Amino acid sequence: MTRSFLLNTKAEILKCRNTAAVWLTLLGAGFIPLVNTIKCLARPDYFIPKVQSDPWGVYLDFNWQIAAGFLLIMYVVLLTSLVVQIEFRNHAWKQVFASPRSYADIFFSKLVTLHLLMVCCFILFNIFTLLSAFIINVFQNRYNFSFHAIPINLMFTLSLKMYVSIVSVMIVQYCLCLHFSNFMIPIGIGLGLFTAGFMIRQWEYIYLYPYLHPMLIYFPNPGLEASAAQKGMVSAMGWSATGILAGITLTVSRFEKG
């Protein structure tokens, strides 16, 4: 059972070859560090005084605040649609369901693939962040990156927190993609829910709302109770567990499979 699950997961990963999901992961991870590199090199007079005292801390914040505020959600919404659409676009669900695979195997092997792509994106994002800092330092050594140790622990903790915060959205989006055979509907719903969340971000129970978890967990939340970020983490895990149950129920109970 475990072996066949691993083999099917390998097959799911192989399906992503040459797809937009892989390019999105690669380019999505590199986009923010690239823009920040250009920004820091173009306006050193403005950024050096801000960064000089704690270059790594400030530079990591430059990168993560854009990711946490907007791009991470965009990436996850697009990624889930692209990965699940591989089956819809090629009319391949029926062949998947007519193969000797349990419903749980079908559901989880794709979910693991999504996780792997996201992990790759996070690792690449950190690598590109380091790389961009080195490039900036080569051209403008007054940024002082080389005089400070790389905060590996901070990078790891931040990545882990943001990963937990975004997994709940990924699972909700995954369920939507399994339900709607259309590529645009889950993307539309995802972006709509994110926008709606942004509009109600001062709501006292906003920590229950998955699409605002990355923002809630990364940024300080003036006007909200101090524990909002921690509650957001717990809520994200709760949403992930509920999403998995909903997704597997959806897969098993589907009237028409493929």
Add this chain to the structure above:
Amino acid sequence: MTNIIETKDLNFGFSPSVRTLHHLNLQIESESIYCFLGPNGAGKTTTLRILLGLLKADHQRISIFGQHLNSNRLAILKRIGSLIEQPSLYHHLTGHQNLELYRLTFRCDQKRIPEVLSITGLSEARHQLVKTYSLGMKQRLAIALALLHDPELLILDEPTNGLDPQGIIEIRGLIKQLKEEFHKTILVSSHLLSEVEKIATHVGILHKGCLLFQGSSRSLMEMKSENTAFELELDAPEKAMPHLENSFNVRKISETTLSITGMTKEQVPVLLARLVKQDLRIYRAAFGTCSLEDLFLDIIPS
């Protein structure tokens, strides 16, 4: 011969008010080519999808390899290769990569990939992206995929759909080869009677969700010839009429042509010999065509 597939009183509807299948009792023998014949919308694809567990139905009424589908889905699917509607292929991958994905799922040996590629004549195109394949090549790759794990039963839904005459001949030859050389049981659906005649050992005729006929293709052909008019073109029909009217229903359809119904193939040489003896000159003697619709009209009252 044992039955590989059996359904008992199988009913199905996409909604409670609209029934698509009515009391379907299929019996498909092993090592047969069972052709499921019916016009578009008859319920052929729906039946095949139910047999593969792709539609929610009363699977307790379906037995495949002697096992109930609801409780043995995975064990049964391991022994079935399928092609439902258009080929399910990943267009951004090569033919070889497509097969590799399913090789992992079926856990079969690496050597099966070149084998099935060779059976389906796709060895040379194996490293080509599927999006560059012609429709016939895609269809053949889908069959290669169905054959990959060497299944005992193949379920092929209209495998010649959209193919040119050459492609149709190739697929037909392949299906025959699979039965004769590899002893597979093949359930294939089609809406073309002429197609079925060429490959089937057994036939099931489905119309509006009801199984109108089920049996060997020989019995279908007999029934068909009984219901097909035999046309005779000769110089003096009036002179021939007295020799025919006692035994058959004869109708004059033109100045020189008679239409005879209720005649079997075996009676043809006897009849022709009798007419030649009367010094009648025969220009043409042939059974007319029997369309699927004609056959339905003949079967429905019975």
